[in-house]
Amino acid sequence: MSSTTVATAVIDLAHDLRSIDDAAEYDLHAPTLLAALLPADELIWARVDFNAGTATVRGASSGDEARASGLARYGQTHQGVRSFERSPDDRSPRRMSDVATQAEWHGTALYNELYRPFGHAYQLGLLTHMGMRGVGSGWTFTRSSQDFTDREMEIAGRILPVLIALEGSRAALSERASVTMKPRELILLSHLAGGLTARAIGWRMGISERTVRKHLGALYVTLECNDRLVAVQRARDLGLLPR
Numbered sequence: 001m002s003s004t005t006v007a008t009a010v011i012d013l014a015h016d017l018r019s020i021d022d023a024a025e026y027d028l029h030a031p032t033l034l035a036a037l038l039p040a041d042e043l044i045w046a047r048v049d050f051n052a053g054t055a056t057v058r059g060a061s062s063g064d065e066a067r068a069s070g071l072a073r074y075g076q077t078h079q080g081v082r083s084f085e086r087s088p089d090d091r092s093p094r095r096m097s098d099v100a101t102q103a104e105w106h107g108t109a110l111y112n113e114l115y116r117p118f119g120h121a122y123q124l125g126l127l128t129h130m131g132m133r134g135v136g137s138g139w140t141f142t143r144s145s146q147d148f149t150d151r152e153m154e155i156a157g158r159i160l161p162v163l164i165a166l167e168g169s170r171a172a173l174s175e176r177a178s179v180t181m182k183p184r185e186l187i188l189l190s191h192l193a194g195g196l197t198a199r200a201i202g203w204r205m206g207i208s209e210r211t212v213r214k215h216l217g218a219l220y221v222t223l224e225c226n227d228r229l230v231a232v233q234r235a236r237d238l239g240l241l242p243r
Helices: 003-018 023-037 064-077 079-086 102-106 109-118 150-177 183-193 198-205 209-222 228-237
Strands: 042-049 054-058 122-130 135-143
Touching: 003 023, 003 150, 023 042, 023 150, 042 064, 054 064, 064 079, 064 109, 079 122, 102 109, 122 150, 135 150, 183 198, 183 209, 183 228, 198 209, 209 228
Parallel strands: none
Antiparallel strands: 042 054, 042 135, 122 135
């Protein structure tokens, strides 16, 4: 596959994934779309919080709950995970063969419990989010018969920014859906973004300065902040205000 063909395929992938609005539909179709560009026997998306001992998995052939339970227990011993934790500023895709020998990988409890039954000897990880140490999410591609080639690693590197952007966008949409605002609050927000004082906002909206401050207090609670500048930025991040 030429560089031009890959670039076009990645653009098509981004368009196709972005067009899926429903979360369940995204979980269903994203692995198929990704596998068309980077073939694998199995693709799963996982979010882990090793500090809390929890994990969420989507797309596992052995059942999401079983794979999540295994990741929560053994995931922090995963050589790929440890590689990302050692170099948090380097999100480049990782093959298991880049960070461990086959003997080391196959000797782990994680491999023997979750991957050996399916013959998944080779693995490629794409980290899409990393929060505090021990918290993150990403995609795992696994194969039974052959490792991922250097050319496929280049393709993975082109796919990664698409997945990072989409995950951030989906998280923002999900968060936005949980924030409910009345039309008057949105008007107040727009005045706040314009730099107007509480008195000026009251004059524009035909209410008292005291009422404006009362509404601002409720707004700060909704946006989980206590400062007008932070409130405006958070509203923009959630798509409630234009940037």
